[in-house]
Amino acid sequence: MKIWGEVVTSLVYPRRHITSMSKNKISRRFKEALAKVEEKAYEPLKALQLLKETATAKFDETAEVHIRLGIDPKYTDQQLRTTVSLPKGTGQNVRVAVITRGEQVQEASDNGADIVGDEDLIAEIQKGMMDFDVLIATPDMMPKIARLGRVLGPKGLMPSPKGGTVTNDLSSAISEFKAGKLEFRADRAGIVHVLFGKSSFSADDLLINLKAIQETVDRQRPAGAKGRYWRSMYISAAMGPSIEVSISSLRDLKFE
Numbered sequence: 001m002k003i004w005g006e007v008v009t010s011l012v013y014p015r016r017h018i019t020s021m022s023k024n025k026i027s028r029r030f031k032e033a034l035a036k037v038e039e040k041a042y043e044p045l046k047a048l049q050l051l052k053e054t055a056t057a058k059f060d061e062t063a064e065v066h067i068r069l070g071i072d073p074k075y076t077d078q079q080l081r082t083t084v085s086l087p088k089g090t091g092q093n094v095r096v097a098v099i100t101r102g103e104q105v106q107e108a109s110d111n112g113a114d115i116v117g118d119e120d121l122i123a124e125i126q127k128g129m130m131d132f133d134v135l136i137a138t139p140d141m142m143p144k145i146a147r148l149g150r151v152l153g154p155k156g157l158m159p160s161p162k163g164g165t166v167t168n169d170l171s172s173a174i175s176e177f178k179a180g181k182l183e184f185r186a187d188r189a190g191i192v193h194v195l196f197g198k199s200s201f202s203a204d205d206l207l208i209n210l211k212a213i214q215e216t217v218d219r220q221r222p223a224g225a226k227g228r229y230w231r232s233m234y235i236s237a238a239m240g241p242s243i244e245v246s247i248s249s250l251r252d253l254k255f256e
Helices: 014-020 028-034 044-053 103-110 119-126 139-155 170-179 203-219 247-252
Strands: 062-069 081-085 096-099 115-117 134-137 181-185 191-198 230-237
Touching (some): 044 203, 044 230, 096 119, 096 170, 103 115, 103 170, 134 139, 170 181, 181 191, 191 203, 203 247
Parallel strands (some): 096 115
Antiparallel strands (some): 062 191, 081 181
């Protein structure tokens, strides 16, 4: 279970998790935020308003969604790895690195890439340099990048055609990721973790981004997923308590 903020974000029994951590110190700030959250599935807009209300840290917290799916990613036909373009952006300064060669090095630089290189950049990454949020590569560089699998794989940064990070259209890829395109995947437990904005966003803008994620997860349902696909959805500010969202209500929402 991944740690977010001061407590472990439980995607099944959030308060039970917190009770089990009673021996650990939980801040007064967090306890006050937790007291505002009821054990129920909230309507999406109300859940997002509550997220903003419980984002009480001294910085602009990231808004996160954690979705538990009825899939077993150990089977290839039940894996989920895709991208979503958030209509309202991420609220973050996305650092894009590009591995390419020749004339495309200049193209990447001209189109806003923060770091550009060929084999020299590969060598730096092997040594531990990870000052980027997205890594894009041209297809001709992938055989050389393969040796970075052990470094990039665990962090979800390995370029892939399905994720839109292996491409010759560098200008489009860079601008899309800078504007709010995200790659995400289901972890080994079948849980998807995605950031979808900042707590300073309006609840309406967060709702538009959350709806985009829901539609993407539905659209990219793995072929091998059988039975109940959606199990639970929780949102939280980075340092706040988890808030359950009514999946059916979110799916029923329609935007013009």
